[in-house]
Amino acid sequence: MTPAAxxxxxxxxxxxxxLDLYPEPVRMRRVRLVSAPWLFRLPWFRRFDGxxxxxxxxxxxxxxxxSDDLVTHELCHVWQMQHHPLAMPLSYLYRGYxxxxxxxxxxxxxxxxxxxxxxxGLCDECRHQRLVQSGRGSMFxxxxxxxxxxxxxxxxxxxxxxxxxxxxxx
Numbered sequence: 001m002t003p004a005a006x007x008x009x010x011x012x013x014x015x016x017x018x019l020d021l022y023p024e025p026v027r028m029r030r031v032r033l034v035s036a037p038w039l040f041r042l043p044w045f046r047r048f049d050g051x052x053x054x055x056x057x058x059x060x061x062x063x064x065x066x067s068d069d070l071v072t073h074e075l076c077h078v079w080q081m082q083h084h085p086l087a088m089p090l091s092y093l094y095r096g097y098x099x100x101x102x103x104x105x106x107x108x109x110x111x112x113x114x115x116x117x118x119x120x121g122l123c124d125e126c127r128h129q130r131l132v133q134s135g136r137g138s139m140f141x142x143x144x145x146x147x148x149x150x151x152x153x154x155x156x157x158x159x160x161x162x163x164x165x166x167x168x169x170x
Contacts, residue, residue, distance in 0.1 A: 005033040005063045012072040015113035016079060021105065026079035030055040033071065035063050052077035054085075069110040076106040121159030127169045 009031060017025055032055065039045050040060040049060045050070050057074040059066050080088045080102050088102055097103060120141040123129040130142045145165045146154040152165055 001032055001034075002063060008063060008066060008068065008071045009033050009075065011068055012075040015068070015072050016075060016109060018113055019109055021076075021109065022079060022083045024083075026075060027082060031057070031075070031078055033057045033059070033063055033066075035059045035061060037061065050074045052081070054078070054081050069114060072113060073106045073110040076109040077102065080105065119159060121161055122163050122166050123156065123158070123160050125168055126163070126165075127167050128165060129169075 009028065013026060013028055034056070036058045037060055039051070039058055040048065045051060050066070050073070051058045052074045055078060057071070057078065059070070059074075077088075091100055091102055095101070120129070123141045123143070128144045130144055132140045132142050134140070140155055141158060141160075142154060143152050143156055143165070145152040149165070156163075
């Protein structure tokens with residue numbers, strides 16, 4: 001395994017270690033992260049950027065270019081497989097892909113452990129903040145107070161250093 005793959009897996013494991021989804025942390029002993037673009041030319045795999053087969057995580061593109069979110073998502077599947085070795089893969093046969101509880105959990109794990117790529121100032125800790133992602137991937141902070149109070153801008157200029165409506169998230 002390449003040093004880049006080891007580093008990606010180490011970052012993903014550190015993210016998952018902050019969660020309490022299963023009684024034991026993900027075991028990394030046999031986990032491998034590889035790029036296999038040829039696999040994603042097959043009809044079944046075309047829709048995926050990554051795919052997990054027990055302890056093997058296969059990526060469409062080069063390992064170095066894979067996002068930390070994608071590797072975290074796929075490593076979460078390894079973790080699920082370690083705790084539900086039969087039920088996890090079989091669930092895709094009778095529950096499908098999109099709303100499968102294992103997919104939902106892996107997406108939530110990546111989301112919950114994501115570090116904000118950009119800081120919005122006070123908004124980052126305010127309960128009135130909602131992050132909005134554009135179709136092109138840009139992130140914006142929306143102030144939910146703007147819905148009820150016109151004195152608050154819907155999309156404030158960032159970083160916000162002072163705000164009368166600031167209410168720390170608990």
